[in-house]
Amino acid sequence: MAELLTLGIVITVIPHPEVSLLSGEETDTNSDLMLARLLQMQYDRECDTQLRREERKYNGESKVSISFENYRTAHPYDGSESSEDEVDWQDTRDDPYKPDKPQVTPRKGFTGKGKNITTKHDEVLCGRKNTARMDNFAPEVLVGDGLGMDLKLSNQVFNSLKQHCHSEQRRSARLHDKKEHSTAEQAVDPRTRLLMYKMVSAGTLERINGCISTGKESVVFHANGGMLEEQPVPEEVVLKVFKTTLNEFKNRDRYIKDDYRFKDRFSKLNPRKIIRLWAEKEMHNLARMKKAGIPCPEVALLRKHILVLSFIGKDHVPAPKLKDTMLGAADMKTAYYQVLQMMQQLYQECNLVHADLSEYNMLWHQGQVWLIDVSQSVEPSHPHGLQFLFRDCTNVSTFFQKRGVAEAMSVYELFNCVTGLDLTINEEDEAEFLAQIEALEKRNEDHVQKRGKKTFPLSSWDGSPPLKHAADD
Numbered sequence: 455m456a457e458l459l460t461l462g463i464v465i466t467v468i469p470h471p472e473v474s475l476l477s478g479e480e481t482d483t484n485s486d487l488m489l490a491r492l493l494q495m496q497y498d499r500e501c502d503t504q505l506r507r508e509e510r511k512y513n514g515e516s517k518v519s520i521s522f523e524n525y526r527t528a529h530p531y532d533g534s535e536s537s538e539d540e541v542d543w544q545d546t547r548d549d550p551y552k553p554d555k556p557q558v559t560p561r562k563g564f565t566g567k568g569k570n571i572t573t574k575h576d577e578v579l580c581g582r583k584n585t586a587r588m589d590n591f592a593p594e595v596l597v598g599d600g601l602g603m604d605l606k607l608s609n610q611v612f613n614s615l616k617q618h619c620h621s622e623q624r625r626s627a628r629l630h631d632k633k634e635h636s637t638a639e640q641a642v643d644p645r646t647r648l649l650m651y652k653m654v655s656a657g658t659l660e661r662i663n664g665c666i667s668t669g670k671e672s673v674v675f676h677a678n679g680g681m682l683e684e685q686p687v688p689e690e691v692v693l694k695v696f697k698t699t700l701n702e703f704k705n706r707d708r709y710i711k712d713d714y715r716f717k718d719r720f721s722k723l724n725p726r727k728i729i730r731l732w733a734e735k736e737m738h739n740l741a742r743m744k745k746a747g748i749p750c751p752e753v754a755l756l757r758k759h760i761l762v763l764s765f766i767g768k769d770h771v772p773a774p775k776l777k778d779t780m781l782g783a784a785d786m787k788t789a790y791y792q793v794l795q796m797m798q799q800l801y802q803e804c805n806l807v808h809a810d811l812s813e814y815n816m817l818w819h820q821g822q823v824w825l826i827d828v829s830q831s832v833e834p835s836h837p838h839g840l841q842f843l844f845r846d847c848t849n850v851s852t853f854f855q856k857r858g859v860a861e862a863m864s865v866y867e868l869f870n871c872v873t874g875l876d877l878t879i880n881e882e883d884e885a886e887f888l889a890q891i892e893a894l895e896k897r898n899e900d901h902v903q904k905r906g907k908k909t910f911p912l913s914s915w916d917g918s919p920p921l922k923h924a925a926d927d
């Protein structure tokens with residue numbers, strides 16, 4: 455286990471074949487820059503702390519106090535939300551720093567009269583204009599302080615400068631693209647790493663330990679909690695980092711695009727922000743589950759696409775997935791009835807369908823099943839909500855039947871039991887059952903379109919008007 459100590463920031467790295475938070479590859483300028491920022495941030499924090507101490511000493515018990523606030527170092531990368539802009543404005547399509555309209559030469563092409571006439575081809579005038587045009591170069595092009603001087607750039611110089619800028623931009627885009635891909639494949643991208651460091655630096659997390667899992671859509675790290683707004687963050691937490699590459703999320707669009715809770719926002723967002731919706735969705739869903747008393751992780755904090763959750767496990771060892779447990783027959787039976795009850799609660803009390811329920815997303819901890827991974831969970835009224843539930847039922851039935859739980863219902867019975875519906879069961883004919891589900895979904899869709907209502911609970915559907923739904927938490 456390697457430990458890096460950087461001016462008080464302790465980042466412990468458990469070597470992992472796929473993950474490198476701060477490893478040998480960190481020689482690229484981007485990471486150096488990041489480290490420099492972190493060091494600066496830490497230094498500033500220490501200065502501020504010292505300043506606060508001096509302020510307290512200076513003022514003592516006096517009723518009138520002098521504030522040293524103005525001397526504090528307002529660092530742009532401090533953990534507060536104000537630094538959101540640092541990442542965010544690059545995301546927006548409408549660049550707030552768009553240059554003003556370039557000035558145009560008067561149409562007639564000359565000014566002045568007689569001997570004093572100056573044409574648009576005037577060398578001095580053109581030179582100054584060319585210099586002014588440098589202001590419109592991309593922001594990353596450092597033009598120095600030439601703009602403040604009476605600098606005259608000839609057309610030839612200006613053109614080759616511009617040419618150079620173009621090719622640099624293209625090169626940088628290529629490099630950036632490559633870096634995004636390579637790091638995302640391994641673990642998390644530099645921006646995410648910065649966000650993670652910021653949590654440590656702000657004291658929200660004490661340290662970030664190793665990686666627990668690298669999935670297609672997320673990377674999960676173990677961490678130790680610190681303090682957040684004077685409240686302690688749980689001693690052991692996980693950081694669920696939603697991957698910022700879109701590839702994997704493309705096929706999952708339908709879980710969020712058709713979720714009325716997120717529908718309006720979905721269409722207006724750029725890809726990076728859509729990823730944040732996933733994290734947000736998981737947070738809302740977990741809150742509903744917690745309210746209903748379903749064992750699941752508690753949300754400590756959401757920052758962009760990083761969700762900080764309470765750790766299910768102990769002493770750095772995560773609880774095993776149900777698929778990896780070797781439970782005895784009695785425990786397996788207990789687990790089955792727990793899952794059955796949780797599915798009912800999820801549907802009837804939380805108004806949710808897990809939509810990725812299987813032995814992979816259930817953990818066994820303290821003699822109980824814990825549900826995790828609910829970013830894709832939808833309400834039953836989702837256009838495909840009942841089909842997702844049917845799939846969940848299939849996974850659950852199959853798993854417990856295979857593990858020898860004699861009481862495990864068939865997928866059809868389970869579906870009816872969870873929903874409270876009474877669809878006709880013909881064990882031999884899955885297509886017929888699915889047709890009934892689709893018909894229900896279609897009726898719900900029609901109902902929504904006709905009434906303009908967004909939601910409709912399906913648990914006790916008898917054609918009567920929809921009831922009010924559990925509001926988002």
Ligand code: ADP
Pocket residue numbers: 666667668669670671672673674692694751763764765766767772773775814815826827828
């Ligand atoms: P994914 O969408 O990548 O499957 P999950 O939420 O299922 O994301 O997390 C992946 C793995 O990380 C889980 O299978 C589990 O082993 C571990 N994990 C996730 N959340 C927790 C948690 N709160 N406590 C302990 N382990 C967790």
Ligand code: MG
Pocket residue numbers: 669814815827
């Ligand atoms: Mg999972």
